[in-house]
Amino acid sequence: MPERIGQLAQSAQGAQAEQSVDNARRAKSAAVVEGGQRACTQLRVRLRSRLSDALTGTDLLPVWFTTALGPMAPPRRAEEWLEIALDVLTYRVTYQVTDPVLALGSAPSASQAPRRVARFNELKQDLRDWG
Numbered sequence: 001m002p003e004r005i006g007q008l009a010q011s012a013q014g015a016q017a018e019q020s021v022d023n024a025r026r027a028k029s030a031a032v033v034e035g036g037q038r039a040c041t042q043l044r045v046r047l048r049s050r051l052s053d054a055l056t057g058t059d060l061l062p063v064w065f066t067t068a069l070g071p072m073a074p075p076r077r078a079e080e081w082l083e084i085a086l087d088v089l090t091y092r093v094t095y096q097v098t099d100p101v102l103a104l105g106s107a108p109s110a111s112q113a114p115r116r117v118a119r120f121n122e123l124k125q126d127l128r129d130w131g
Contacts, residue, residue: 068103
């Protein structure tokens, strides 16, 4: 029993050390993360405004957009539709996707940033669930 207590205490000390390192890393990057979050919010506000203008105007939406999401929001799921549309638009702007047909462009390679690959897969699933 004393051995087990010693092992647990050692494990707890190791976890506390890792947590301290993580807290220091988070403190160092907090301003950068907050700046990124603000930029993302500003981008989404601008995209929402542009999308709203496009939907109420006479402009045709791009092929990739109507193929993935349809020409307009369905009445009962309008907010969900808008959020998915903004997510896809944000992805396209962030990763400079210019494919005229595929909403997310071609799949990123495994050698690209894991965050991009994960976001691509999430959005691909969202679009699949939507359609």
